[in-house]
Amino acid sequence: MPITIRDVREHELDSVVAVNNAAGPSILPMDQAKARFFWENAEYFRVAEQDGLVTGFLVALSQDAPHDSPNFQWFRERYPQFLYIDRIVIARPRRGGGRGRAFYADVQSFAEVRWPLMACEVFLQSGNDPALLFHGSFGFREVGQNVMPGSGIRASMLLKEMCSYPFVAQTYGRQLPDQPWLRARALPGRRPTLATGT
Secondary structure, X not given: OOOEEEEOOHHHHXXXXXXXXXXXXXXXXXXXXXXXXXXXXXXXXXXXXXXXXXXXXXXXXXXXXXXXOHHHHHHHHHOOOOEEEEEEEEOHHHOOOOHHHHHHHHHHHHHOOOOOEEEEEEEOOOOOHHHHHHHXXXXXXXXXXXXXXXXXXXXXXXXXXXXOHHHHHHHHXXXXXXXXXXXXXXXXXXXXXXXOOO
């Protein structure tokens, strides 16, 4: 069956938590409160659906989100405007089928008309070389490293410049054309806008 990438629905937050917490040690645990935080604050929160099941998700937040992640804060201290990929998780039985690449192509399309940079991190632990290679193949480069307080986990801090952003910003400013593929996610308590990030 085909894979659909679409905005998460509120009743699917339990499924998102379950997929996250079954992913293994390379992904930080998530509880219902964190899933709710993402639901209320993430500019990009999409799931992969196949056969009626959530088989993965990607969450990304703008620099203005009230996020307490030390890695997010690391970027906010250094860069004024970016979209931060907090996590991407693919359900174990569905890995290797291209969902990660599909998510990154989708989030880049979403980001490049709104932010000059896309940011993320990869934990520098044994066996994570494929994750670094994956990000390198999408044009991310390391701009530093960060050791997460309390855990001692070292992360490679990665950035990608959105090459289309300068043209879009100069041509359209904050008022993108009213097209379905350009619409921003409607956040609870916030009126939907076509463009964010400034």
